[in-house]
Amino acid sequence: MISYEEAVDHVRGHAWISPLLLAPITESVGHQLVAPIVAHFDSPVFDNSAMDGFAVYAGGPPWRIVGEIAAGSVRAEALAPGTAVRIFTGAPIPEGTDAVLPIELAEVRGDELSGQIAPGRHIRRRAEEYAAGQVLLERGVRINPGIVATMAANGMRQVAVDAPPRVGVLATGSELVPPGEPLWPGQIYDSNQPTLISAAQALGCTVEGRHTNDDPDLTRQAAEALLDSSDVLLTVGGVSVGAHDYVRPTIQRLGFEQIFSGVAIKPGKPVSFGVRDDGKVWFGLPGNPRSALVTFILFVREWMGCGPQWHPCVLAHDLAPAGDRETFELACWSGDVRVFESVGSHAVGGWAEANALVRVPAGSQLRAGDPIQTTLDLWHPTL
Numbered sequence: 494m495i496s497y498e499e500a501v502d503h504v505r506g507h508a509w510i511s512p513l514l515l516a517p518i519t520e521s522v523g524h525q526l527v528a529p530i531v532a533h534f535d536s537p538v539f540d541n542s543a544m545d546g547f548a549v550y551a552g553g554p555p556w557r558i559v560g561e562i563a564a565g566s567v568r569a570e571a572l573a574p575g576t577a578v579r580i581f582t583g584a585p586i587p588e589g590t591d592a593v594l595p596i597e598l599a600e601v602r603g604d605e606l607s608g609q610i611a612p613g614r615h616i617r618r619r620a621e622e623y624a625a626g627q628v629l630l631e632r633g634v635r636i637n638p639g640i641v642a643t644m645a646a647n648g649m650r651q652v653a654v655d656a657p658p659r660v661g662v663l664a665t666g667s668e669l670v671p672p673g674e675p676l677w678p679g680q681i682y683d684s685n686q687p688t689l690i691s692a693a694q695a696l697g698c699t700v701e702g703r704h705t706n707d708d709p710d711l712t713r714q715a716a717e718a719l720l721d722s723s724d725v726l727l728t729v730g731g732v733s734v735g736a737h738d739y740v741r742p743t744i745q746r747l748g749f750e751q752i753f754s755g756v757a758i759k760p761g762k763p764v765s766f767g768v769r770d771d772g773k774v775w776f777g778l779p780g781n782p783r784s785a786l787v788t789f790i791l792f793v794r795e796w797m798g799c800g801p802q803w804h805p806c807v808l809a810h811d812l813a814p815a816g817d818r819e820t821f822e823l824a825c826w827s828g829d830v831r832v833f834e835s836v837g838s839h840a841v842g843g844w845a846e847a848n849a850l851v852r853v854p855a856g857s858q859l860r861a862g863d864p865i866q867t868t869l870d871l872w873h874p875t876l
Contacts (some may be wrong), residue, residue: 494762495757496757497819499753500627502551504766504792505795507752508796508797509796509797511525511656511657511798513527513653513657514654514656515651515652515653516652517650517651518651518652521636522636522637523657524636524654525635525798526542526631526653527632527633528653529628529629530628530629530630531626531628532624532628533648533649535619535623535625536646537584538619540585540586540616540618540706541585541617541693542616543582543615544580544593544595545582545595546580546595546596546640547594548577548587548590548662549593549809550576550577550589553577554607555606556579556605557606557784558576558578558604558606559573559575559744559858561580563581564581566584567741571589572590585664589730592612592616593614593616594608594615597748601636614825629643636654642706647705655798657697658698658722660699660723661723662702662719663688663702663715663726663728664702664729664730665682665705665706665707666683666731667706668678668681669704671686683704685778686704687703688782688785689734689778690731692790694849696794696797698742701723703787707738712743713743717747719772723773723774725774725776727778728744728776728778732765732778732779734762741777744765744767749767749775752766753766756788758786758791759821760787761787762779768793775792778793778833782843790871791821799859803866803868804866804868804869805864806869808830808860808864810831810832810861812832813856814857814860815856815859816856816872820853821851823849823871824851825847825849826848826867830867847871848869848871848872849867849869849871850868851865852867853865
């Protein structure tokens with residue numbers, strides 16, 4: 494059995510190398526940028542009005558209204574002293590404009606305008622947000638809708654991103670039933686497959702899921718089918734040493750070299766990792782739901798290049814004495830960290846509130862106010 498850090502080093506040594514993908518920006522969320530995004534032009538491109546109102550020349554009030562400029566108009570002639578033009582939000586500011594007087598502060602009688610406004614108010618100046626050539630986003634950033642807005646404003650229709658891996662999820666266990674189906678005595682609903690599929694899809698992956706009963710031939714057939722269309726195979730359950738645990742011998746028959754099997758962590762001790770000559774990899778995740786989720790976060794995400802980033806936080810309460818393995822607990826962070834109590838690694842209680850994962854060192858006795866290592870990107874990892 495190896496340590497968590499040793500296991501992470503092994504995973505990083507075989508990490509996913511993504512091919513380049515040119516994607517429409519509307520389909521890029523969840524992908525990572527493979528090159529920096531540089532501003533193509535100044536933002537704003539030209540001086541423009543931040544309000545509906547009147548562009549006024551210094552020297553008033555009163556001003557004489559001499560025209561109108563709508564958004565999308567070509568820049569109007571320069572203002573003469575004592576004049577103003579009606580202007581709308583986003584319209585180009587004519588030369589000579591001292592300020593924009595908002596419509597709600599304006600008094601208009603015929604073509605005469607009155608009102609009070611400080612010089613420079615309500616004008617968006619060229620390049621005040623950023624200048625052409627400025628780096629807007631660094632390589633490796635994971636795209637979200639806000640980043641799509643930045644790219645669109647930069648005139649981009651497509652972006653070069655990584656191609657996330659294709660993921661196959663194989664849930665094993667004769668006792669498992671898909672959610673929504675009737676339960677018979679001795680059966681339980683399969684929460685692992687939906688959880689892991691959604692966790693991988695949140696990273697932009699395409700995912701295929703299957704289930705197999707505890708049978709060596711069925712396990713091999715299902716694994717082979719998933720490997721035909723996947724870059725990484727996640728098996729869930731069947732990696733211990735029980736009489737009905739068929740996953741590891743099946744994986745070996747499918748040509749995988751087992752890099753490790755067993756890590757000194759809790760939950761997730763049986764987690765396994767293997768590689769094959771064709772570049773495909775396998776993660777054997779434990780079958781208990783909390784173990785499966787934690788090992789996905791710790792190792793599968795690490796292989797994808799978005800492993801957890803650990804930060805110092807403060808405990809909100811005492812913890813029970815830790816055992817002889819490093820423990821990873823689901824928690825809620827809101828300035829300090831509250832660790833969820835659990836009756837065991839089979840339980841999913843509290844997950845709906847969880848937004849963090851904490852590292853509890855082996856053999857530690859942590860009290861309220863003690864520092865603890867926490868990842869704050871439980872569901873939405875970034876780089």
